[in-house]
Amino acid sequence: MTTTARCRSRWTHHASGASRLFFGLSLALGATLSGNALADNTLDPLLAAAMEGTQTPAVAMLVIRDDKVERQSVRGVRRNDGTVAAQNDDVWLIGSTGKPMTVALIARLAEQGLLDWEAPLAKMLPDLTAINPAYRNITLTQMLSHRAGLPENLLDAAALDAFFTDTRTLPVQREAYIRAALREKPVNVPGTEFAYSNSGFLIAAVIAERVTGTDFETLMQREVFKPLGMDSAGFGPTSADQPQGHRAGKPVTTAPQKADDGVPPMYTPAGNLHMRLQDMAKFAIDQMAGSRGKGKLLAPASYRLMQTAQSGSPSGMDWGVQASIAGRKGPVLTHGGSDGNWLAWVALFPESGNGVIAIANAAEDMGADKATMGAMGPVFAELAPPAAAKP
Numbered sequence: 001m002t003t004t005a006r007c008r009s010r011w012t013h014h015a016s017g018a019s020r021l022f023f024g025l026s027l028a029l030g031a032t033l034s035g036n037a038l039a040d041n042t043l044d045p046l047l048a049a050a051m052e053g054t055q056t057p058a059v060a061m062l063v064i065r066d067d068k069v070e071r072q073s074v075r076g077v078r079r080n081d082g083t084v085a086a087q088n089d090d091v092w093l094i095g096s097t098g099k100p101m102t103v104a105l106i107a108r109l110a111e112q113g114l115l116d117w118e119a120p121l122a123k124m125l126p127d128l129t130a131i132n133p134a135y136r137n138i139t140l141t142q143m144l145s146h147r148a149g150l151p152e153n154l155l156d157a158a159a160l161d162a163f164f165t166d167t168r169t170l171p172v173q174r175e176a177y178i179r180a181a182l183r184e185k186p187v188n189v190p191g192t193e194f195a196y197s198n199s200g201f202l203i204a205a206v207i208a209e210r211v212t213g214t215d216f217e218t219l220m221q222r223e224v225f226k227p228l229g230m231d232s233a234g235f236g237p238t239s240a241d242q243p244q245g246h247r248a249g250k251p252v253t254t255a256p257q258k259a260d261d262g263v264p265p266m267y268t269p270a271g272n273l274h275m276r277l278q279d280m281a282k283f284a285i286d287q288m289a290g291s292r293g294k295g296k297l298l299a300p301a302s303y304r305l306m307q308t309a310q311s312g313s314p315s316g317m318d319w320g321v322q323a324s325i326a327g328r329k330g331p332v333l334t335h336g337g338s339d340g341n342w343l344a345w346v347a348l349f350p351e352s353g354n355g356v357i358a359i360a361n362a363a364e365d366m367g368a369d370k371a372t373m374g375a376m377g378p379v380f381a382e383l384a385p386p387a388a389a390k391p
Helices: 003-008 018-029 044-051 095-111 140-144 157-162 170-181 199-212 216-228 265-271 277-291 300-307 368-383
Strands: 058-065 068-076 091-093 273-276 320-325 328-337 343-349 354-360
Touching: 044 058, 044 068, 044 368, 058 277, 058 368, 068 277, 095 140, 095 199, 095 216, 095 265, 095 277, 095 300, 095 328, 095 343, 140 199, 170 199, 170 216, 170 265, 199 216, 199 265, 216 265, 216 277, 273 277, 277 300, 277 343, 277 354, 328 368, 343 368, 354 368
Parallel strands: none
Antiparallel strands: 058 068, 058 354, 091 273, 320 328, 328 343, 343 354
């Protein structure tokens, strides 16, 4: 993350733009492959080696093979001021890796005829007249693929921080946020190029809440978590008896008060979910099965839309779409996320039904990027064949 982005918001994917979000994982992993590192069929040595030299309290990793959870391991402690070991059934904050789940919710509503992917914003929210005219024709497709020209977050730092202590209902807060965001100047011409934006996901959530009369959190439980059996999925920070996020060498035990602390509660659509890795895997497995016409949650066309990169962009909705990763053959779907206290990665090979999820209860300031990427690197050698050499 650049210094400017850090000052503006520590929860912007812990990334500044597309290169870190969708390609950074591939580049960082490129040098970590070391042959058949999993021959002993255990992940624990990989976690131990990857965590060495970092301050990361705990790292968990789950491997999917042939659309099934094959292996899972966790190493470390729930919080670094104690000795309670993290467990495989623990709940973790997954950051922006929850964004594809938001897209899946919107897709469910579109399939029910409640939403139109290509309807202009002015038609979906006709009462929002005090907006920048450049946004009047942006669509759900553009918002959820980061091509609507929206800034990453609300640029007014004081207004953004006020949401951390706002006592209004979450839908009311989200509507106030998007009214402010839509008055800001676009970062580029809407519909022309990729510009990572959390605001687009909040706008989509408000549209969904308006059309259904139901808050986003209830919609997610009803339309995504319950159909896939994601029983541990919830919203906001983990409970005190679960792994805690860490920052500056210490566990984060109080609710965030400003953008430099974490994520405000109303930010759920952009990435404020917690769940077990097994439930993350249920969503990932359904996404991969859906690419082969066997998904349970969505129609085939919805999976294709989510998993196909938009024109001139590295992003589908909301997957990074890559031809290869760490020297292994794709296509591969990727996503990363952090609120500055946690760090999570997902990489999926939909053609084979293979994938890997890694997560840490800290972020880059404590070396969690090195720990998570270092653990994942050797796994890729077993999940996909080598990519073809470039001519």
